[in-house]
Amino acid sequence: MSAETTCATEASGLLRRQDVKTLALSALGGALEFYDFVIFVFLAGAIGQLFFPPETAEWLRTLQTFGLFAAGYLARPLGGIVMAHFGDRHGRKRMFMLSVLLMALPTLVIGLLPTYASIGYAAPLLLLAMRVLQGAAVGGEVPGAWVFVSEHVPPQRVGLACGVLTGGLTAGILLGSLIADVVHGAFGDDAVLHWAWRIPFLVGGVFGVLAVVLRRYLAETPVFRAMRERQALERRLPLSVVLRHHRRAIVMSMLMTWMLTAAIVVVILMLPALMPKLFGITPATALRANTAATLALTLGCVLTGLAVDRFGLRVTLGTGAAGLAATTYLLFAALAAGTSHLTALYALTGLFVGMVATVPVALVRSFPPAVRFSGISFAYNVAYALFGGLTPLAVSFWLRNEAMAPAHYVAILCLLGVAIALSGALPTSGTASLCTDADTGNRPVS
Incomplete structure (x- = not known):
């Protein structure tokens, strides 16, 4: 396709067949990679029993297991910054392929690791090393994927591109939950503890290799x-x-990432475990409702992307953040009243959690192309490691005195999102294309 044809296509805002292929393969690869990262948490019970001494107290075993899970988050900034450096200097595609390979291999190794009964304390140390590698991989994957898809499509379709990609990432969470449920249902708890816990990790390794092939x-x-x-x-x-020239963009990006962590960590990841303790909901019922909410979240990401392209980033962020605050309060009020419509209300809330797809659009527009990967990776990964780690602690501490603490926390961060939307701090454009100067993203090519 000639440069003139490409520019005409971009001016019209139409997606080419190659753009659709890029979005589809990127979203599928992102789902498979995110599955590899989160499957650990769905098998935390078995891992805790197998990789730590049997005489370890239950509370300590749980703490150690989730500490290993958290290690992946702590490794995200370093991995993301390193891969972003090479992505800005040597190419987006190379890092896009490296991130998924770096995720697939440790996942496969985890499925083959000997347990504490075989090699003692070397088992949890090896598991920790694999989690660090996984964290480094996802630290490069998420920002890299947003940059990759946004730079492939016309500027008028960046919202859709980021929405589809973010929806693909959230679908990976759903895939992990479903496969863990299938393994537990098909083999039973005893078999899972003895050998079947390895299946989701081995499947994840195969998924990762498939993602590498797709990205070629x-x-x-x-x-x-x-x-x-x-x-x-x-x-x-x-x-x-x-760090020298884009401090304002860093601050804005970190604040929006904080809002994203509140929505994802509290509403999607923490709530299924909180509902039985706070409202007497059975774990099975909570998990079924969470599945519906995660499905709605995936759809909500795509709808949010379409809304950004149609109505603009400020309107979509402000409306979506206000809607999430309202539906979260509605869900918690209904839970306290013993609702019989849990699944529907949770799904509605999950749909509004999809407003987090405004975050990558804002981040992509905030940094110029020459340092875009590095800017997004630094701001997003550092903020996610900080706020993603502190959010469960803050909410748990607040819950000691207030049963509505999770809803209050989400609402406060949603108000932050509304404030950002009203402040005029959001970039309204800035995605470079073939038809703009790649240095600045706003001057015509001579």
Whole structure:
């Protein structure tokens, strides 16, 4: 396709067949990789019994197991920053493929690891090493995927691209939950504890290899190719440029990421475990409702992306954040009253959690193409490691005195999102394309 044809297509805002293929393969690969990262938490009970001494107290075993899970989050900033550096200097596609390979191999190894009964304390240490590698991989995957898809589509369709990709990532959470349920249902608790716990990890390794193969068919982004051809790549250390010249964008990106962690961590990840303790809901009922909410979340991400393209980022963020606060309070009030409509209300709340798809659009628009990968990776991963780790602690501490603490916490962060939308701090444009100067994203190509 000629440059003139490409520019005409971008001006019309139409997706080309290649754009659709890129979105589909990127979202599928993201789902498979995120499955690899989260499947650990769905098998935490078996892992705790198998990888720590049998005489360990139950509370300590649980703490150690989730500490291993948290290690993956703590490794995200380092892995993301390193991969982003090379992504800005040497190409988005290379890092896009490396991140999924770096996820697949540790997942496969976890499925083959000997347990504490075989090799003693070496077992949890090896498991920790694999979790660190997984965290480094997902730290590069999420920002890299947002950059990759947004630089492939016309500027008028960046919302849809980020929404589809984010929906794919959330689908990976749902896939992990479903496969864990299937394994438990098919083999029973005893078999899972003895050998069947390995199946989801081995399947995840195969998924990862499949994702690597799929990504071989993707092309480098037009924006990066244009920068390389014009010799417009950042010659300095990209992260140093971000820290020196884009501090306002970093702060705004971190605040929006904080809002994202509140929505995902509290509403999707924590609530199924809280409902039995706070409201007497059976675990099975809570998990079924959570499945519906996660499905709705995936749909909500796509709808949010479409809304950004149609109504703009400010309107979509403000409306979505207000809607999430309202539906979260509605859900908790209904739970306290003993609702019989749990699944429907949880699904409605999950639909509004999809407003988190506004976050990647804002981040992509906040940094110029030459340092975009590094800027997003630093702001998003550092904020997620900080707030994602502190959110469960803050909510748990608040719950000692207030049963509505999770709803209050989510609402406060939603108000932050509304404030950002009303403040005028959000970038209204800024995604470079083949038809713009890749250095600035706003001057015509001569």
